[in-house]
Amino acid sequence: MTHLEKDPDWWRGAVIYQIYPRSYQDSNGDGIGDLLGIVGRLPYIASLGVDAIWISPFFTSPMKDFGYDVSDYFDVDPMFGTLADFDAVIETAHTLGLKVMIDLVLSHTSDEHPWFKTSRASRENPRADWYVWADAKPDGTPPNNWLSIFGGSAWQWDSTRLQYYLHNFLTSQPDLNFHNDEVQDALLGVARFWLDRGVDGFRLDTINFYTHDAELRNNPPLKPEERQAKTAPAVNPYTWQNHLYDKSRPENLIFLRKLRDLMKHYNAAAVGEVGDDQRGLEILGEYTRGDDLMQMCYAFELLSGSTPSAGYVAETLQAIEDYAPDGWACWAYSNHDVVRHISRWDLSPAAARGFATLMMCLKGSACIYQGEELGLPEAELAFEDLQDPYGIEFWPEFKGRDGCRTPMVWDHDRALGGFTNGGNAWLPVPAEHLALAVDKADADPGALLHHYRRAIAFRHSHTALKKGRLEDLRAYGQVLSFRRVSDTEEIFFAINLGEVPVSITPPRGEGWLEIGAELNAAHPRLDGEIHLAHWQPSILLRPIEQEEA
The missing domain is CATH 3.20.20.80 (Glycosidases)
Structure with missing residues (x-):
């Protein structure tokens, strides 16, 4: 294929x-x-x-x-x-x-995987070291204090090998031994x-x-x-x-x-x-x-x-x-x-x-x-x-x-x-x-x-958003803003993550174009500011001129 x-x-x-x-x-x-x-x-x-x-x-x-x-x-x-x-x-x-x-x-x-079935069968078999096995402490308790994400100790006793095996999740999910090539x-x-x-x-x-x-x-x-x-x-x-x-x-x-x-x-x-x-x-x-x-x-x-x-x-x-x-x-x-x-x-x-x-x-x-x-x-x-x-x-x-x-x-x-x-x-x-x-x-x-x-x-329509750098990252109040920059364009993005409308100043410089209308993006008003309703973004584009070879 x-x-x-x-x-x-x-x-x-x-x-x-x-x-x-x-x-x-x-x-x-x-x-x-x-x-x-x-x-x-x-x-x-x-x-x-x-x-x-x-x-x-x-x-x-x-x-x-x-x-x-x-x-x-x-x-x-x-x-x-x-x-x-x-x-x-x-x-x-x-x-x-x-x-x-x-x-x-x-x-x-799974503990039903053939690898684990072989590994738990004895301490001397080709896959004996494929999982994380350890002896108990002298008092019979687990080797250390590691815990399972699903609750309790991360160690489960196995009565065949008379050892504990590691499971970071369920007891039926034994951990593989990545120290074994x-x-x-x-x-x-x-x-x-x-x-x-x-x-x-x-x-x-x-x-x-x-x-x-x-x-x-x-x-x-x-x-x-x-x-x-x-x-x-x-x-x-x-x-x-x-x-x-x-x-x-x-x-x-x-x-x-x-x-x-x-x-x-x-x-x-x-x-x-x-x-x-x-x-x-x-x-x-x-x-x-x-x-x-x-x-x-x-x-x-x-x-x-x-x-x-x-x-x-x-x-x-x-x-x-x-x-x-x-x-x-x-x-x-x-x-x-x-x-x-x-x-x-x-x-x-x-x-x-x-x-x-x-x-x-x-x-x-x-x-x-x-x-x-x-x-x-x-x-x-x-x-x-x-x-x-x-x-x-x-x-x-x-x-x-x-x-x-x-x-x-x-x-x-x-x-x-x-x-x-x-x-x-x-x-x-x-x-x-x-x-x-x-x-x-x-x-x-x-x-x-x-x-x-x-x-x-x-x-997908903007290379700066797919692969561009992150620059000028800021947070003021509940407004998050940054620029994404590629070789051909830079995009200014701001969004109001709060419930209260706010006004922000557009980025400095010439050549900014208003884009993102389909995403209900706000744009500079006649008063020179951008008024953002709650959860509203503002998105501006500035092309980067390419030098002739």
């Missing part, structure tokens, strides 16, 4: 659409979304104007963590279809001009298999969890005032530690360079998920610095917390510039792991449009999550409807991730929103989502869906 265009920087400034396959479209009536369902909906995705899709895991799995516990990296789980169905995804997407990125889960496998080679073989099949890149799950401290040193505690809850809920004592030793180790860069070297032969790109409360942006910068590591990473600065202020956004953007001026972020407000941002930030329709416009003007690439373009709120589910082990463990203080994973709604007047022709779906479809279904949004010129299409098209 051939890959699309040969531009090695196709990923820079790209807009990526995330598909959670269980919840996108069911083609066979079993209530679970599948690959052929995705094939049928690719024309809709292409209509958004995005560059690529990211498909969450569809590999063979016991589904204890819904595909993030892989038991066979080289096949499709029957609930999602077959390898032939995946080939159809690739072929159809490429025909529509879409690149395909898949979710690789490399830090751990054979493990690294095997995982590079996984990436090569899918690249040969035609994928254009990867989303790398928990990229900073790959390598652990070989000495198994204890993580130091955090003072209560130092604790943050970006990657784990505040009710989980995981947030009480400074995770210096169980993840984000410097040895991780060795494997990332090997992976980048492999990808360059396929013109492929990767975006890594950086999960760290204290050093997320620093790690993002470290992992995307230069041209031999990952192309993109995202941290959780805009995926958690309350509505971001202008100052917070400016501080976040500046931190990345400081850590890695040549690094590259991939921005997202929502995904399959967090409360949908419409609800998390309690956004009005105007605010939702404003934040969508902001994302498309930020330096970096952009990732939008299925249903975000419709303005879907977080679903409120009853405890008995929960499927997510994370929510079941910490209910009701933390309700888990099912609320952002409910099925996509396509037709407002069909049962279950047209997600399935069967009688049930794996998660309920909220009644309030039906009024926001794709067919209703398509027919409403004022719907958020059309704003996303316009904002994405606007981004």
Whole structure:
């Protein structure tokens, strides 16, 4: 299979659409979304104007963590279809001009993976050291104080080997040992298999969890005032530690360079998920610095917390510039792991449009999550409807991730929103989502869906927004402003992130042109100022004259 265009920087400034396959479209009536369902909906995705899709895991799995516990990296789980169905995804997407990125889960496998079954069988077998095994302390307790994101100790006792194994997530998700070169080679073989099949890149799950401290040193505690809850809920004592030793180790860069070297032969790109409360942006910068590591990473600065202020956004953007001026972020407000941002930030329709416009003007690439373009709120589910082990463990203080994973709604007047022709779906479809279904949004010129299409098209029409530098970053009150600069143009962008109208002074200099009217952008008035309603942007363009050769 051939890959699309040969531009090695196709990923820079790209807009990526995330598909959670269980919840996108069911083609066979079993209530679970599948690959052929995705094939049928690719024309809709292409209509958004995005560059690529990211498909969450569809590999063979016991589904204890819904595909993030892989038991066979080289096949499709029957609930999602077959390898032939995946080939159809690739072929159809490429025909529509879409690149395909898949979710690789490399830090751990399922405990049902043949590698782990062999590893746990004895201490003397070819894969005995493929996972992180350690002896108990003399009193029988775990080797150190490392904690699992899903609660409790990160160590699970195994009665066959009479040792503990490491699991940063569920006990059924044992961690691979990246200090073993054979493990690294095997995982590079996984990436090569899918690249040969035609994928254009990867989303790398928990990229900073790959390598652990070989000495198994204890993580130091955090003072209560130092604790943050970006990657784990505040009710989980995981947030009480400074995770210096169980993840984000410097040895991780060795494997990332090997992976980048492999990808360059396929013109492929990767975006890594950086999960760290204290050093997320620093790690993002470290992992995307230069041209031999990952192309993109995202941290959780805009995926958690309350509505971001202008100052917070400016501080976040500046931190990345400081850590890695040549690094590259991939921005997202929502995904399959967090409360949908419409609800998390309690956004009005105007605010939702404003934040969508902001994302498309930020330096970096952009990732939008299925249903975000419709303005879907977080679903409120009853405890008995929960499927997510994370929510079941910490209910009701933390309700888990099912609320952002409910099925996509396509037709407002069909049962279950047209997600399935069967009688049930794996998660309920909220009644309030039906009024926001794709067919209703398509027919409403004022719907958020059309704003996303316009904002994405606007981004693609300006090289400064796709690939330009970030300059003159400022925040004053609730107004955020910056310039994006390429070789051919510079764009001034300002947005009022507050509820009160404000006035600002246009940028100095001659030659500024008013653009962005389709995004309801404000422009200089006769009094020489720009008056911004709440959540309103202002966008100005100044061409840069090219010297004749």
